[in-house]
Amino acid sequence: MNATITLPDFETMYQAIVDRDAAMEGLFVVAVKTTGIFCRPGCKAKTPKRENVEFFATADEASAGGYRPCKRCRPTEPAGSVPAWLTKLIEALEADPSRRWTNADLTTMGLSPIRVRRWFQMHYRMTFHAYLRTRRIGLAVDMLQTGQDVTSVAWDSGYESLSGFRDSLRKWTGQTPTSIKQGEPILVDRLLTPLGPMLAAGSDAGLCLLEFADRKMLPKQFERISKLFAQPILPGTHPVLTLAAEQIQQYFDGTRAEFTLPLRLDGTSFQETVWNNLLEIPYGQTSSYKQLAQQVGKPNASRAIGRTNGDNRLAIVVPCHRVVRSDGHLCGYAGGLWRKKWLLEHERKAKQTQLPL
Structure with a gap:
């Protein structure tokens, strides 16, 4: 199944820079013709006039177009870097x-x-x-x-x-x-990605959380895993977090299609079945909620599949972003629909041009 991938139109992107909408981070960069500089959507610099801007999907494309990165918002660096x-x-x-x-x-x-x-x-x-x-x-x-x-x-x-x-x-x-x-405590650390910082949590038993740091449900997810595993959650480093950071970086570089991380997928029997089926969706492809419902033996459970996707604690690694509507259109993603679009397009391009799949 091929998902319908559409980037925002000019008006949507221009309004995003007017509003300094950091939620559009990673979807595009804006270049200013009069200064020769390109910025993130959320840059605090003065908003340029409509006729003086053009948009690029990536910082590399903007650089190839002859523009220089803004020294204020640093669009070539991972979002969330220490200023x-x-x-x-x-x-x-x-x-x-x-x-x-x-x-x-x-x-x-x-x-x-x-x-x-x-x-x-x-x-x-x-x-x-x-x-x-x-x-x-x-x-x-x-x-x-x-x-x-x-x-x-x-x-x-x-x-x-x-x-x-x-x-x-x-x-x-x-x-x-x-x-x-x-x-043994669960340790949590930050890792940086082109789509913004993520928080990863894990212990000797494996990785139990990987979420974008701006997700509204993040505090609830931490509360859930603390109760589920009966362990305190503390800032710190751990080999499984280091490994997760390395593999996530490789994923975004377009050199990794599968993850080899120890995972803690604890949940209800239905949740674990759904999450394990998500792991079977091939890189660069998509499945529908209806197809997943049929695969888990619950053909009328499309809504329950959607809720379970929303409860997924391991973004990207357990690829709930690869689930779309039966008509191929995108809908619903806890990390933001713009991120879902970006991830699917990234996988499609990497599969075609870089990964030997």
């Missing part, structure tokens, strides 16, 4: 994750606490100070699981009292130091 003004702070956080930062510290570095707060809320779904607290807890969990005693862990991870450490640990993980030693 230059924040780099020094991020480096300091990585160098000493146990440090307690204050707004005065940020001001001393020449940073606006409000601006920092907004960036962390946008990219991590939490404030800067909440991020610091979860990082300290993540550091403490790592040390507890290596066998260190509770008192040493409390001091080394930046806590001023043992009781404060125990209370904080219980608040953020729902567990005591003793139970933490016996269990």
